[in-house]
Amino acid sequence: MFNKSGAASLAIHSGTKATSADAPRFAALRRRIKSIVDAIHREAVFYRRQINAALPAHHRSAANLAHYLGLRKQSVRQLQLDLAGLGLSSLGRSEGHVRDTLLRLEGWLKMEHSGERRRFAADGLDTDAAGAILHENTHALFGPRPLNRHVYIMVTAPDADEVTRGWADKVLHAGANILRINAAHESLAAWTRSIGVIRARAAALGKHVKVFVDLPGPKLRAEILRTQPAVLHFPRRKDRRGKTVGPTTVWCVPAFVARSQVPIPHAWFGRLRAGDRLNIRDAGGRARELVIRAASAVRVRAECAQSLFITPGLAIEWRRGIRVLGRGRIGTIPREPCDVLLNRDDRFILNETGRANRVNRVPVLRCPEPGVLDQVRRGERVVLDDGRIVAIVESTAGQSMVCRVTRTAKSPARLRSGKGLAFPDSRVSLPALGSEDEAALKFALECADGVEASFVNSRRDVDRIVRRLRKDARPGFGLVLKLETQGAIRNLPDILFAALRYSPAGLMIARGDLAVEASFEQLAQLQEEILGFGEACHLPVIWATQVLDSLAHSGVPTRAEVTDAAMSMRAECVMLNKGPFVAEATRTLVKIIRDMEPRQYKKRALFSKLAG
Numbered sequence: 001m002f003n004k005s006g007a008a009s010l011a012i013h014s015g016t017k018a019t020s021a022d023a024p025r026f027a028a029l030r031r032r033i034k035s036i037v038d039a040i041h042r043e044a045v046f047y048r049r050q051i052n053a054a055l056p057a058h059h060r061s062a063a064n065l066a067h068y069l070g071l072r073k074q075s076v077r078q079l080q081l082d083l084a085g086l087g088l089s090s091l092g093r094s095e096g097h098v099r100d101t102l103l104r105l106e107g108w109l110k111m112e113h114s115g116e117r118r119r120f121a122a123d124g125l126d127t128d129a130a131g132a133i134l135h136e137n138t139h140a141l142f143g144p145r146p147l148n149r150h151v152y153i154m155v156t157a158p159d160a161d162e163v164t165r166g167w168a169d170k171v172l173h174a175g176a177n178i179l180r181i182n183a184a185h186e187s188l189a190a191w192t193r194s195i196g197v198i199r200a201r202a203a204a205l206g207k208h209v210k211v212f213v214d215l216p217g218p219k220l221r222a223e224i225l226r227t228q229p230a231v232l233h234f235p236r237r238k239d240r241r242g243k244t245v246g247p248t249t250v251w252c253v254p255a256f257v258a259r260s261q262v263p264i265p266h267a268w269f270g271r272l273r274a275g276d277r278l279n280i281r282d283a284g285g286r287a288r289e290l291v292i293r294a295a296s297a298v299r300v301r302a303e304c305a306q307s308l309f310i311t312p313g314l315a316i317e318w319r320r321g322i323r324v325l326g327r328g329r330i331g332t333i334p335r336e337p338c339d340v341l342l343n344r345d346d347r348f349i350l351n352e353t354g355r356a357n358r359v360n361r362v363p364v365l366r367c368p369e370p371g372v373l374d375q376v377r378r379g380e381r382v383v384l385d386d387g388r389i390v391a392i393v394e395s396t397a398g399q400s401m402v403c404r405v406t407r408t409a410k411s412p413a414r415l416r417s418g419k420g421l422a423f424p425d426s427r428v429s430l431p432a433l434g435s436e437d438e439a440a441l442k443f444a445l446e447c448a449d450g451v452e453a454s455f456v457n458s459r460r461d462v463d464r465i466v467r468r469l470r471k472d473a474r475p476g477f478g479l480v481l482k483l484e485t486q487g488a489i490r491n492l493p494d495i496l497f498a499a500l501r502y503s504p505a506g507l508m509i510a511r512g513d514l515a516v517e518a519s520f521e522q523l524a525q526l527q528e529e530i531l532g533f534g535e536a537c538h539l540p541v542i543w544a545t546q547v548l549d550s551l552a553h554s555g556v557p558t559r560a561e562v563t564d565a566a567m568s569m570r571a572e573c574v575m576l577n578k579g580p581f582v583a584e585a586t587r588t589l590v591k592i593i594r595d596m597e598p599r600q601y602k603k604r605a606l607f608s609k610l611a612g
Helices: 023-046 048-053 056-072 077-085 095-114 127-142 165-174 188-205 435-447 459-472 486-490 492-499 511-518 520-536 549-554 559-568 582-596
Strands: 152-156 178-182 210-214 232-234 244-246 248-253 261-263 277-281 287-295 300-304 308-310 315-320 323-329 340-342 347-351 364-366 381-384 389-397 400-408 413-415 419-422 450-453 478-483 505-510 541-544 573-576
Touching: 023 048, 023 056, 023 077, 023 095, 048 056, 048 492, 056 095, 056 127, 056 492, 056 520, 095 127, 095 520, 127 478, 127 505, 152 582, 165 188, 165 582, 178 188, 188 210, 188 435, 210 435, 210 478, 232 248, 419 511, 435 450, 435 459, 450 459, 459 478, 459 492, 478 492, 486 492, 486 511, 492 505, 492 520, 505 511, 505 520, 511 520, 511 541, 520 541, 549 559, 549 582, 559 582, 573 582
Parallel strands: 152 178, 152 573, 178 210, 210 450, 248 261, 347 364, 450 478, 478 505, 505 541, 541 573
Antiparallel strands: 232 308, 248 300, 277 287, 277 315, 287 300, 315 323, 340 413, 347 400, 381 389, 381 419, 389 400
């Protein structure tokens, strides 16, 4: 639009000088621009304290964020159309350099109106400077720029038993730049194993990889206290056509820790060898043989040609060749919560105990966080399992409420214990860091390159974790703020100003919980807003949740998710969830990004030469 000297790069009316008939039009536009310039200056004065509190390296970004807020508080849609009609900047891509764009427009309109040909005012934070700051912040957070693309790819680690050398090599060769550890699952020992494997393979392959730990956060989960005997299911590995592609892997351990493991007699460990066989009749009465492929003193990796279902107490026999070396039983596996089936118009009780005071057939769910239900009112929505079940509060009595189901994804919908619980209509206040977060944060400070702070709702939430990181984190330790609640959207400006007090920092559009909180219909609008605000404060943004999800899980993408992946490259980083085909999803995403980057940068469409 404008060259470095600030002169317009195109003329109006086929290059002719503005006529006297154009003068009133230009004057009106210039007055409108001038009023907006005054408004953004007032906004900068209003946010002067927050701007001054930003790190010195972020002062210009904080000032531009204030200018962007001032611009967005004006009604500029008609002005944008009028400017576009003249071939001028319509302000639609000015997020990173608001004042400079406005001053250039004001000066150009004055020049055309008065006929003066002179340099006019501009801001040092122009489009090139804004882009340079954003790239610098992005590289500080995520590491060196990936080869032949500017968008990074973050891959979520599967269970530690699946993070093998082969898995790590596949995702690194496919193009993964960042490993995400979801601290809501598994243990510190499992996270350590996963990080050790990915770092070792990255070093061996000459790849650069960073590790981020996603803190569990104060996410509410509905608990079901009624239990039933545990059943472990180990399915066969199949390709996208449903054809079996390999045996079922079973990890045998002395004592049960996770659902991917089977407890067998402790005395056998240290004597089991590769090639030994474990014979069992599974919970369905079917004969199954597990062939040991690798053994250590603490765990054994075995393979089974069929799927199997395991329950505690099943008889198991250990053979080496034709000799029987031992007989025993499957060890203790903790009972597991029952599932609840819900249809539309069904009712359930939600309280802090998970038990009802009277005998009835209505399911009872527990909200374990004290005081939360006191903040929920009659008529407000209750959302379960990431929006698969939606209910409304019909009545409340102390710490208990009766809810009626208004919508389900299926009929009936199966609810398992531990699934998400949200109150999108309620202003629920939750603690920023619980005991699980503290343990995960301590681990991340020792073993990772950054953390993702979940369920950030306010400036206070950001201040708490920033204070902790300033005290305990090494230089360059990254912070990503996950934006996934109504509170985060309401308080977004304050959250962003607080984020500019730390470096390196970034944002995540956590679309799963955000869609539940704000509604699926609003998600598209909100993700656009967050992208714009991220550019305004020059902080990198991660586009997350269900990107190429069908491809990662089944090996086959849907048309809609390919389009979503193409749009994701407007962010600085794209996150993939775990799945058996996540390496294929990573490779596909890299290709989509490389194909799209010559055609689009942020919101700007770029034209490539047509073939022929």
